[in-house]
Amino acid sequence: MLHFRKLAAAAAVVALSFAGTAGAQTVLRSSDTHPDGYPTVEAVKYFGELIKERTSGRYSVEVYHSAQLGQEADTIEQVRTGVIDLNRVSMGPWNGLIPETTIPSLPYIFRSVEHARKVMNGPIGDEILAAFEPHGVVGLAFYDGGARSFYNSKKAITSIDDLKGMKFRVMQSDIFVDMVAALGASATPMPYGEVYTGIETGVIDGAENNFPSYDTAKHAEVAKFFSLDEHLIVPEVLVMSKVRWDQLSPEDQTIFRQAAKDSVQKQYELWDAQVAKSRETVEAGGSKINELDKQAFIDAMKPVYDKHVTDPKLQDLVKRIQETQ
Numbered sequence: 169m170l171h172f173r174k175l176a177a178a179a180a181v182v183a184l185s186f187a188g189t190a191g192a193q194t195v196l197r198s199s200d201t202h203p204d205g206y207p208t209v210e211a212v213k214y215f216g217e218l219i220k221e222r223t224s225g226r227y228s229v230e231v232y233h234s235a236q237l238g239q240e241a242d243t244i245e246q247v248r249t250g251v252i253d254l255n256r257v258s259m260g261p262w263n264g265l266i267p268e269t270t271i272p273s274l275p276y277i278f279r280s281v282e283h284a285r286k287v288m289n290g291p292i293g294d295e296i297l298a299a300f301e302p303h304g305v306v307g308l309a310f311y312d313g314g315a316r317s318f319y320n321s322k323k324a325i326t327s328i329d330d331l332k333g334m335k336f337r338v339m340q341s342d343i344f345v346d347m348v349a350a351l352g353a354s355a356t357p358m359p360y361g362e363v364y365t366g367i368e369t370g371v372i373d374g375a376e377n378n379f380p381s382y383d384t385a386k387h388a389e390v391a392k393f394f395s396l397d398e399h400l401i402v403p404e405v406l407v408m409s410k411v412r413w414d415q416l417s418p419e420d421q422t423i424f425r426q427a428a429k430d431s432v433q434k435q436y437e438l439w440d441a442q443v444a445k446s447r448e449t450v451e452a453g454g455s456k457i458n459e460l461d462k463q464a465f466i467d468a469m470k471p472v473y474d475k476h477v478t479d480p481k482l483q484d485l486v487k488r489i490q491e492t493q
């Protein structure tokens with residue numbers, strides 16, 4: 169009898185510590201369209217290390233890179249419904265859902281990458297992050313997505329006239345469709361993962377993106393002309409499913425928010441290095457990069473602003489961004 173009791177007690181201790189460990193370790197699933205090693209992927213891994221350390225191992229993050237969980241539009245639905253816990257995506261695909269996200273997605277809204285970092289990593293950025301919450305996700309941080317320019321398989325773009333009649337892939341947002349139309353070209357929204365084949369088969373003449381995407385998605389292989397018009401500086405965003413967020417204690421929520429903010433500087437450093445490396449790589453691979461006079465491009469964007477910035481709240485946001493020094 170005594171022996172049995174001892175055994176039962178020992179079993180209970182084992183069960184408790186098992187339950188303790190199992191309950192204590194939650195691995196959060198995070199999605200990213202980019203390959204392993206890309207600055208956004210590495211920044212989210214770093215965020216994961218920070219929360220692991222700060223929650224004494226109760227939470228960690230596994231990044232499913234290379235669109236393993238789907239293309240961005242699909243993963244946005246998954247994170248909103250709690251199928252995945254975290255997601256790092258561009259601001260573009262949120263435009264139809266969250267009006268505030270349209271503003272940092274406007275062409276030439278930022279004067280430079282530095283201007284964008286200042287705005288998005290300050291009070292205006294926090295205000296835009298808060299706008300995600302009624303839509304099933306908690307906005308945690310903005311990362312840098314650099315400046316996007318047009319690239320194509322046909323010719324160097326040196327002025328707006330060169331764009332006439334050409335066909336470019338854009339992210340799924342009306343702003344980008346209207347932006348391309350305002351330049352006299354036509355836009356085809358399609359998922360990122362289909363761009364390479366689209367250019368290769370001639371369904372589109374080209375696309376627009378930053379150097380790291382142009383390089384790592386191998387678009388440079390099929391579109392050799394990269395013209396530095398830098399029409400967009402669209403921030404990247406890290407969001408967490410509201411379903412999962414609501415299960416966190418207030419203390420853990422603070423840890424998560426802070427860790428996300430702390431991963432921003434890391435992403436900037438990785439980003440700057442990647443932009444330089446990717447530019448070198450594509451040039452070595454035979455890409456022709458040309459500068460151009462941006463003023464005519466900037467002037468051509470007036471109808472896009474007129475159409476998309478009609479709400480006084482959004483007009484005020486534009487004004488405050490422009491006033492940020």
Ligand code: GTR
Nearest residue numbers: 257258313339360377378381
């Ligand atoms: C990249 C961005 C991705 C994705 C992609 C695209 O620059 O990092 O999140 O939005 O562009 O054009 O679809």
